[in-house]
Amino acid sequence: MNYTRMIRLLWLVGTAGILGSCQDDFINLASISNQTSSTFFKSASDFQQGVNAIYDGLQSPQTYGKAYYYLMEVRSDNTDIGDRGANAGIASQVDLFTEITSNPFVLDAYAGSYVIIARANAVLDRIDGATIDETAKKQFKGEALFLRSLAYFNLVRLYGKVPLVVRTESPNESLNARRNEVSEIYAQIETDLKTAAGLLPVSYTAATDLGRATSGSASALLGKVYVTEKKWSDATTVLKTVLPTYSLLPTYADLFRAESPITAETIFAVRFRKGQSPSEGNLYFNDMMPLIYVNGISYSGAGNNRPTANIAKAYEPGDKRFAASLDTLYNRTATTVVKGNYVKKYFDLPATTGDEGNSFPVLRYADVLLLLAEALNEQGYSAATAEGSALGYLNKVRSRAGLAAKTAADLPGQEAVRDAIFKERRVELAFENDRWFDLIRNSKALPVLQTHLATEYGLTTPVLTANRLLYPIPQREIDVHNDLTAFPQNPGY
CATH class of the missing domain: 1.25.40.900 (Serine Threonine Protein Phosphatase 5, Tetratricopeptide repeat)
Known part of the structure; x- marks a missing residue:
């Protein structure tokens, strides 16, 4: 079966265990193999684990774990790719605006976003009828609505019109999906975030809940949605409601310390934690760092998401953010310093390869x-x-x-x-x-x-047009629908 469609069907229909393990401070899941969404959701603990599984989707290399920063940062003038020949240049396609419809990063971000949406729908389909504590019910529903909205916000900005799925669907329903209008998707996001803001708490007191979505998370995201839609008055109104709850940290660099992922400035972040089994870390260090020598150890990095010369020049003299954000020199060996840019915001020595602890600020x-x-x-x-x-x-x-x-x-x-x-x-x-x-x-x-x-x-081609402001719908998604009238590809691909 088509991979993208397979992902959506597995999670929309509930034929796979939707509650994969996730062990962060605020996400402690027990193994529940052989469960399905239709039989699992009964107690508050069940719904808690269901919500935790949605957060787990944010950690995936298909989303904030990797693919998103390729499509959002590498695509821009902020970063580039260290090795343009790696994996047949699939990352360079994104960087150089030559991506094809089968590009794996384009597929991953699309599929990973729908995993989040499907897990959220599995919770939302059942939460209203659940006989659990009302306070917990409101929180779980608000979290699921916020996380689904975040996934759709990323999808609509990356791909334009996409299927708007707000409940668990049968295989036939999923196969007959259409690409909804952008206006429909934004309307759903707005409605869901308004609801979520009214359901979620302002903050959490338990240490195990730190990092969960709050009313401020929902309102801040809604404000960002309004700005994207250029609804300036609405944005002003909702963003002002966020201000009293948060504050700027005195020191910019303190925002990105792995040991203190939640701060007075954090409204919402994707949490990672290294040294867990199974792993709850990320691969930022190994993907973004060059071949670097630190504390007597040589680490092999891919040198991707590498700051460009242009972003290095964008900081004004004396800007304290420069040293906290990137560096232009690093040790190749104990005695060899070389020139080269790398991102410092996510610098945290991994416990093992692909197991770093920095959170990602959303x-x-x-x-x-x-x-x-x-x-x-x-x-x-x-x-x-x-x-x-x-x-x-x-x-x-x-x-x-x-x-x-x-x-x-x-x-x-x-x-x-x-x-x-x-x-x-x-x-x-x-x-x-x-x-x-x-x-x-x-x-x-x-x-x-x-x-x-x-x-x-030094490139004059391709000549960029408005078509390249959206990524293509993954080719596997186009193929499984096999109807370019009802489910067309984006123009120019």
């Missing part, structure tokens, strides 16, 4: 501040720099980075403020999967990336 307070600045500026230019203004929010982020505040003299109009906000987003959120979508939202993706191809690689 939503954090600085992102919300810059989204608010953008939403306010798009509703009209203001020279004000006080708290609550576009420049005020921008400067709050810059101050933590050790940079001077911007004033109306520096940014005398709406376009100047817009450019400053996107420039700030690039360095503040570098390597956090935002740059590609920011370029699209700012209508700069095509010219910026065409220049990127020329300056970084």
